[in-house]
Amino acid sequence: MSQNSSTLPRWIDIGLIPILNVAMALLVSGLIILLIGESPLEAVQIMIQGALGYDEGIGYTLYYTTNFVFTGLAVAVAFHAGLFNIGGEGQAYIGGLGVGLFLLLADDSLSPILLLPVGIIAAGLFGAAWAAIPAYLQAYRGSHIVITTIMFNFIASALMVYLMVNVLIKPGQMSPESRVFLDTAHLPFAHEIFAWMGIKIARSPLNISIIWAAICCIGLWLFVWRTRWGYAIRSVGFNEKAAVYAGITPAKTIMLAMFISGALAGFVGVNEIMGVHHKLLLNYTAGYGFTGIAVSLMGRNHPFGIILASLLFGVLYQGGAELAFEVPTITRELVVVIQGLVILFSGALAYMSTPWIEWAYGALSRRQSSAGQGEG
Numbered sequence: 001m002s003q004n005s006s007t008l009p010r011w012i013d014i015g016l017i018p019i020l021n022v023a024m025a026l027l028v029s030g031l032i033i034l035l036i037g038e039s040p041l042e043a044v045q046i047m048i049q050g051a052l053g054y055d056e057g058i059g060y061t062l063y064y065t066t067n068f069v070f071t072g073l074a075v076a077v078a079f080h081a082g083l084f085n086i087g088g089e090g091q092a093y094i095g096g097l098g099v100g101l102f103l104l105l106a107d108d109s110l111s112p113i114l115l116l117p118v119g120i121i122a123a124g125l126f127g128a129a130w131a132a133i134p135a136y137l138q139a140y141r142g143s144h145i146v147i148t149t150i151m152f153n154f155i156a157s158a159l160m161v162y163l164m165v166n167v168l169i170k171p172g173q174m175s176p177e178s179r180v181f182l183d184t185a186h187l188p189f190a191h192e193i194f195a196w197m198g199i200k201i202a203r204s205p206l207n208i209s210i211i212w213a214a215i216c217c218i219g220l221w222l223f224v225w226r227t228r229w230g231y232a233i234r235s236v237g238f239n240e241k242a243a244v245y246a247g248i249t250p251a252k253t254i255m256l257a258m259f260i261s262g263a264l265a266g267f268v269g270v271n272e273i274m275g276v277h278h279k280l281l282l283n284y285t286a287g288y289g290f291t292g293i294a295v296s297l298m299g300r301n302h303p304f305g306i307i308l309a310s311l312l313f314g315v316l317y318q319g320g321a322e323l324a325f326e327v328p329t330i331t332r333e334l335v336v337v338i339q340g341l342v343i344l345f346s347g348a349l350a351y352m353s354t355p356w357i358e359w360a361y362g363a364l365s366r367r368q369s370s371a372g373q374g375e376g
Helices: 010-035 040-052 055-080 088-106 112-141 145-166 190-196 209-226 228-238 240-245 250-266 268-277 288-298 303-326 332-346 354-375
Strands: none
Touching: 010 040, 010 288, 010 303, 010 332, 010 354, 040 055, 040 303, 055 088, 055 190, 055 209, 055 228, 055 250, 055 268, 055 288, 055 303, 088 112, 088 145, 088 250, 088 268, 088 288, 112 145, 112 250, 112 268, 209 228, 209 250, 209 268, 209 303, 228 240, 228 250, 240 250, 250 268, 288 303, 288 332, 303 332
């Protein structure tokens, strides 16, 4: 599934090209802002200040980053197996359902020490189970993973609406929300942790699930590049026929990759349900699953690249909200357009600039080679 160029060095493929894609998206966004009579440079300054200029903004930026890390990793591990999993939105939704059901049942009976690890396991298992169905259909029935994961996004949404309206809603409440979990089932917020250390920072949704996101990045890197299961996943994604010749079973490998992918997407529920909202509700995924596709493509399906891409999108989300607040003529809809342009250039058009970069790099290499031979 990877489209990495074989003629370009890695620093260009995984460094320069993503930067150029973002630069092109920002250039187009700047032209749009210029057309409505505002200064693009001032808009960029407001966005950066809003995302990274004060502690509350940083907290929100890292909170968004955490979700993008989970969904970016989910897309990446499927990519390595040659699969295009665009069902992260539904898998994140069902992962939140898993951790929410667990906490509704056990928040008053288990100790806080057990609630966190078991909650993480519940979110991962529910997300993995939701991804396992399209994986089975792809591996054993020949159904295309793109079609089935799209369908399962809608099925997950419909299922959540039914459960929240008819089953899990708090009695006597009009809005489709469950009861609030007990305080012992809440993940500590960053400002609470810093307060324990005597440091005061502003309140934000950032919580300790960001640590779990970092652990997942390290774990996925070790799994994909340092284990035989990861080797099998990469082999199937690179050349399925060669993988079969090497004794690898593609169907089982597809199931494994999608199981891990779904679990990673399901961890969004840990951040959102256990860490922020502290109850089950509707529409908390907020498009994180779809943005994860662009995050993975921009990060070249590598955990380190995904961290950087997730941080960029965290800045765009938080800085965009600040921009819409500070500049009335730049509406929230226009901010979504800017975010969409970055997703477009980083996702669908991720390799648009590769041909002319390859040409320029080849021409420069030939010129240097000729110059070296002339001196010799």
